[in-house]
Amino acid sequence: MAVPTLHSQRPTAHFTAERNWINDPNGLIQLDSVYHLFYQHNPNGPFWGDMHWGHATSRDLVHWKHQPLALFPDHNYDAAGVFSGCAVRVGDVVYFHYTGVQVNTPVSGAQGRPCLAISRDGLRTFEKHPANPLVAEPPAGVGGGDFRDHSIWREADGWHMAVGASIEQKFGAVWHYRSDDLVKWDDLGPMIVDDAPARNGQMWECPDFFALGNQHVLLTSPIPLAKTISMVGSWNGRTFTPAAAPRTHVYGGCFYAPQSFWDEAGRRIEIGWLWEKDQPQNRQPHPRGWAGAMSLPRVLSLADNGALLAQPAPEIERLRRDERALEAATQDETVLENIAGDYLEMHVRLEASAGGRAGIAVRRSPDGAEQTRIICDFARRELWVDRTHAGSGTDDNADPCPLPSAGDAIDLRILIDHSVLEIYIDGGRACWIDRIYPARADSIGVSLFAEAGIASLQGRAWEWAE
Secondary structure, eight states, X not given: OOOOOOGGGSOSSSOOOSSEEEEEEXXXXXXXXXXXXXXXXXXXXXXXXXOEEEEEEESSSSSOEEEEEXXXXXXXXXXXOEEEEEEEEETTEEEEEEEEEOOOOTXXXXXXXXXXXXXXXXXXXXXXXXXXXXXXXXXXTOOGGGEEEEEEEEXXXXXXXXXXXXXXXXXXXXXXXXXXXXXXXXXXXXXXXXXXXXXXXXXXXXXEEEEETTEEEEEEEEETTTSOEEEEEEEOSSOEEESSOOEESSBSSOEEEEEEEEOTTSOEEEEEEEOOTTOOSTTOOOTTSEEOEEOOOEXXXXXXXXXXXXXXXXXXXXXXXXXXXXXXXXXXXXXXXXXXXXXXXXXXXXXXXXXXXXXXXXXXXXXXXXXXXXXXXXXXXXXXXXXXXXXXSOOOOOOOEEOSSOSSEEEEEEEEETTEEEEEXXXXXXXXXXXXXXXXXXXXXXXXXXXXXXXXEEEEEEEEOO
C-alpha cells in the first residue's frame, strides 16, 4: 500500500526529529528556564535501531530547537545502544542515568546495565563515568535483557532509583536501588512485583515514579501490551502499594514510555512517545524519511478522589487564533460550517438523548468518504476512535475508553495536529491519543453525528497557527 506524502501528516506542535527515527523521551529537565528534551534516536534511518540520545530545547514547551546529539554508543558497555534513562540535577551538575546495552553474544543476548553520563557545562557536553556500568549484574531472577530504564528521586536518606524488570520473564516488576552519590548503588530488592501478567504484562519497562500531593504515582509500559499503565498508591521507603488495580494511562494504542519531571514552576510535566501507526514492519525504513513524535507536554495532578489527571500544558494555548462558537444538533449528521482544518482545537460538550450514541468526525472529506470518527456510546459508557476510513495505517481496534462520568453528556477537548489527534475527556480524567493519515488534501472538515437518538454539541473552537 502506498504511503501518502502529504506534508500535513507531519505534526507541528508535537515534537519530531528533523529526520529519521525517534522513540522514548529521556532525561527531561528544566535548567535555567530552558526545557531540555532528550530522546531515543536513530540518526542513520527512519527505523528502530542504533540508539543515540537526541536533544532539543524550548523556552515555552511549544517551540523546540534541535541540538547536536548528546550521547553516542562508543564504549563496550553501550556499544549496542544508549537506551532510555533520566536526568537529575545537583548544583550545576546534571547526572544522566541511561541504559547501556552491550553487544549481543550467542550466550547472553543483549545485556542492559545502568550507566552514567555527566554534564558540567549547561548540557553542552556529556562525559561518561569511568565506573560504568554502575550495576554489574541484574538481580537474581531478572534476565539481562529484562533490566532497563531508570527513574531517580531524592529522599532524606539519599538517592533512590527504580529500574524496569521482569521476574523469570513472567511477572512485571520494578527494582529498587539506593545511593549516596548517584554512582554506587545498593540493591534494595523489588519495590513492586505484579501478580497478573495476563492483564498487566510480563515486563515493566520505562518506569516513572514520583510523589504527587500526598500520594505516589507509578507509570510503566508493560510488554507485550503496547500501552502505558498508571497506579496511585502509598510508598513506605522500600515498597510501593497501589490503592487499586493498574489502569490504562492513555487510550488509543500509540502512546508509550512517558517520562515526567518537575519544572521550575512546580508542575509535574509529562511527555510520551507517539509511534507511527503506518510504520513498515520488520524494522524497515519509513518512506517519509521520519518516524515518531512526542505527545504534547501534559501537566499531571490528582483529583479530589485521588485519580490521576492529565491536561495539556497551558502554554499550548498560545497557538490559538480566531476563536469561534460551536453549536449544533442532529438526528443524522451535520457539518460544522464555521470550523475546519488539520491544525485546530475544540472544547465541546457532547450530548445524546436517552443514552444514545453520538460523536464528532474530524479530518472529514466533503463527501464523507474519508474521516476519523470520535464515538461516545452513553449506554455502554465508552468512547473510542473509529479509524476505518481515516486514511492509511491499520485500524488497530484499540480498547474503548470508559467514560469517567455518568449521564448523557461529556466534555471533550479535541486537539488536531495534522497526523496527531489528542482527546481529553471530562477535564483530563481520561485521554485518547491517536495517529491518523488522511490521503486527501480536502479532509479537513468537522461534523456532528448521531447513531441513536438526537446528538447536540456546544462549545468553542480555534484554529492554530505558529
